[in-house]
Amino acid sequence: MTTGIELRNLRKLFEGHGHASWAVDGVDMTIGAGKFVTLLGPSGCGKTTTLRMIAGLEIPTSGQILRDGQDITDQPVTDRDMRMVFQDFALFPNMTIQDNVAFGLRVKSKRGKYTEPQIQQRVAEFLDLVHLKDHAYKKPHQLSGGQKQRVSLARALVTDPKVVLFDEPLGSLDANLRKIMQLELIRLHRELGKTFVYVTHDQDEAMAMSDAIAVMSQGKVMQFGTPREIYDRPANRYVASFIGHAHIVDATVDSKQADSLTVRLGNGDRVGVRGKADAAPGSAVGLMLRAEDLTFTDTAADAIGGKVVDSLYRGEYVEYVVALNGNSGVVHVHARTDLPQVAHGSTVALKVNPAKAHVVVH
Amino acid sequence: MRAFGNRSLVTTLAMSVLAFLYAPILVMMVFSFNDSQYTGLPFNGFTFRWYEALFRDDQMLTSIWNSVYVGLGVVVISVLFGVPAAIALDRYEFPGKGMFRRIVMLPIVLPGIITGIALLGFYLTIHLRLSLYTIMLGQGTALMCVTITEVFARLQQLGKSQAEAAANLGANDWEIFKNVTFPGIRSALFGAMLIAFSISFDEIAVTFLLTGRENTLPMTLWSLLRREVTPEVNAVATLIVFLSIILIVAGMYASRGNANEREA
Ligand SMILES: Nc1ncnc2c1ncn2[C@@H]1O[C@H](COP(=O)(O)OP(=O)(O)O)[C@@H](O)[C@H]1O
Ligand SMILES: [Mg+2]
Numbered sequence: 001m002t003t004g005i006e007l008r009n010l011r012k013l014f015e016g017h018g019h020a021s022w023a024v025d026g027v028d029m030t031i032g033a034g035k036f037v038t039l040l041g042p043s044g045c046g047k048t049t050t051l052r053m054i055a056g057l058e059i060p061t062s063g064q065i066l067r068d069g070q071d072i073t074d075q076p077v078t079d080r081d082m083r084m085v086f087q088d089f090a091l092f093p094n095m096t097i098q099d100n101v102a103f104g105l106r107v108k109s110k111r112g113k114y115t116e117p118q119i120q121q122r123v124a125e126f127l128d129l130v131h132l133k134d135h136a137y138k139k140p141h142q143l144s145g146g147q148k149q150r151v152s153l154a155r156a157l158v159t160d161p162k163v164v165l166f167d168e169p170l171g172s173l174d175a176n177l178r179k180i181m182q183l184e185l186i187r188l189h190r191e192l193g194k195t196f197v198y199v200t201h202d203q204d205e206a207m208a209m210s211d212a213i214a215v216m217s218q219g220k221v222m223q224f225g226t227p228r229e230i231y232d233r234p235a236n237r238y239v240a241s242f243i244g245h246a247h248i249v250d251a252t253v254d255s256k257q258a259d260s261l262t263v264r265l266g267n268g269d270r271v272g273v274r275g276k277a278d279a280a281p282g283s284a285v286g287l288m289l290r291a292e293d294l295t296f297t298d299t300a301a302d303a304i305g306g307k308v309v310d311s312l313y314r315g316e317y318v319e320y321v322v323a324l325n326g327n328s329g330v331v332h333v334h335a336r337t338d339l340p341q342v343a344h345g346s347t348v349a350l351k352v353n354p355a356k357a358h359v360v361v362h
Numbered sequence: 363m364r365a366f367g368n369r370s371l372v373t374t375l376a377m378s379v380l381a382f383l384y385a386p387i388l389v390m391m392v393f394s395f396n397d398s399q400y401t402g403l404p405f406n407g408f409t410f411r412w413y414e415a416l417f418r419d420d421q422m423l424t425s426i427w428n429s430v431y432v433g434l435g436v437v438v439i440s441v442l443f444g445v446p447a448a449i450a451l452d453r454y455e456f457p458g459k460g461m462f463r464r465i466v467m468l469p470i471v472l473p474g475i476i477t478g479i480a481l482l483g484f485y486l487t488i489h490l491r492l493s494l495y496t497i498m499l500g501q502g503t504a505l506m507c508v509t510i511t512e513v514f515a516r517l518q519q520l521g522k523s524q525a526e527a528a529a530n531l532g533a534n535d536w537e538i539f540k541n542v543t544f545p546g547i548r549s550a551l552f553g554a555m556l557i558a559f560s561i562s563f564d565e566i567a568v569t570f571l572l573t574g575r576e577n578t579l580p581m582t583l584w585s586l587l588r589r590e591v592t593p594e595v596n597a598v599a600t601l602i603v604f605l606s607i608i609l610i611v612a613g614m615y616a617s618r619g620n621a622n623e624r625e626a
Binding site (some may be wrong): 055057077078079080081082083084086088090091092093094095103104107108109110155159 | 521523524526527528529530531532533534537541542545546
């Protein structure tokens with residue numbers, strides 16, 4: 001028996017006004033108990049719909065949802081004991097903050113579980129946890145966006161669910177507050193040991209917070225893995241270019257060794273790549289080159305040649321845009337700011353870190 | 363205001379519109395206190411005589427009560443059927459939903475006389491005895507559309523995420539209605555009730571056709587007015603104006619108290 005949540009070939013069709021489309025199109029995934037798992041993808045790729053099906057707010061067209069081995073596909077939302085933090089907070093406007101947080105403890109299905117003094121105490125405890133102790137008697141419209149978000153979080157956590165679902169909870173907050181809340185959520189996940197399923201379109205957020213990320217596109221999971229796997233070893237061109245804006249250069253496999261291979265670019269330059277790839281010599285592949293894995297070098301041997309066409313001063317580093325020789329592609333290079341500036345139009349040689357270069361087949 | 367150019371011109375215009383609207387009502391109020399048999403100048407002195415006469419006039423009192431009774435009945439009918447209909451419209455997709463939403467306004471758009479004739483024919487066919495209750499039923503079914511439209515609009519504006527949040531926290535359907543849906547629609551519902559009551563209160567076409575022996579206030583006034591505008595009529599009208607003002611203020615207060623709370 002697997003503990004946690006298992007999605008089996010989950011699909012959702014939305015029909016309306018004469019056309020139908022698959023919002024979620026065959027998602028398979030296992031979300032381990034106690035893990036922080038993120039669904040990442042551009043807007044409209046089916047993240048919210050997947051999350052809502054897990055919560056029971058949307059009925060799957062086909063497929064199964066299992067919880068600790070049991071089929072919960074048809075279990076009503078009210079009985080699922082998974083709490084959702086909504087994108088628009090969905091606080092109850094007519095109730096005080098305190099009553100909002102207490103709501104999940106006062107419903108009939110929880111009756112008898114807590115006495116009123118226990119409820120009061122628990123609510124106070126969780127308002128304290130999200131630093132809102134002083135706002136207990138205010139109404140939601142008197143709070144800022146970040147505060148509302150924390151009420152919504154307290155309201156979910158106070159009922160002690162095993163699973164908490166987040167739908168872009170930080171989407172409406174400004175960058176500073178978002179960073180603070182990210183740390184806060186990581187802390188809560190570590191301290192409470194609950195399963196967090198998190199939806200975001202922000203890859204930095206996903207990378208920083210998650211144990212595992214499912215990169216989604218058009219209702220499908222393109223790759224499911226740890227942030228490191230997804231960043232360093234993207235399974236396909238889509239994931240490679242979506243995460244960290246890698247540049248993918250068309251290449252051909254030149255030769256294969258035991259645990260490395262050599263690829264040839266259109267202009268004849270060769271690049272060594274560590275690791276295995278599912279491609280025979282002579283087949284066309286994509287060579288993923290990230291800006292931080294490229295360095296300027298003086299020796300032309302084992303390097304790829306190009307010409308600087310643009311440079312951007314980024315504060316932390318200088319970003320050069322380099323057009324590879326023979327129109328083989330464009331890459332970006334991050335260089336330390338204390339190195340001498342490379343002039344526009346200069347011919348340069350680039351050294352690729354073989355441990356970080358990566359080949360994508362699809 | 364600069365866009366409109368001359369500020370004093372705008373003020374004058376606004377004042378004259380207000381005067382045009384409310385001066386006749388004010389005059390009527392003044393005459394209700396005039397110590398004279400006839401509505402008109404000169405002003406002979408201040409008196410409560412017409413109000414006293416009013417409260418001794420059984421026919422008048424009965425018809426006022428009948429109007430209030432019918433109005434309340436209409437409110438009850440339009441709420442009992444209108445709210446569930448609005449919720450169903452908001453929540454469920456069913457064939458012909460778009461059509462239903464448009465057609466529901468028909469009773470308001472149709473001239474009252476047409477609705478009245480249609481209902482009369484229907485009641486006679488099913489052998490329903492005409493009484494205050496047939497008026498209630500007739501007006502109630504027609505005015506239900508006010509409740510449906512107002513409440514439906516509010517439900518659409520509220521969205522479903524609050525109700526979903528409540529369900530997600532383990533609330534059952536009744537708890538969701540009590541804690542989320544009802545507080546959300548309360549002010550819209552109150553507004554719709556006021557509108558339904560006040561339309562019912564001065565409705566004459568449908569009432570005229572559907573009433574049995576009893577008379578409502580507008581019908582009594584109508585028959586009195588065939589002869590002349592008596593000071594007693596002015597007195598009733600004045601009372602109704604004050605009652606309306608109270609209702610309007612109550613309605614404004616209710617919707618303002620709710621406006622902040624609607625989005626959170
Ligand atoms: N209730 C709905 N009715 C019809 N189409 C919907 C509905 N909800 C979502 N969709 C469609 O399904 C797709 C996926 O939506 P969603 O899951 O909200 O994406 P995401 O959260 O990744 O932005 C989108 O194309 C969206 O337009
Ligand atoms: Mg979404």
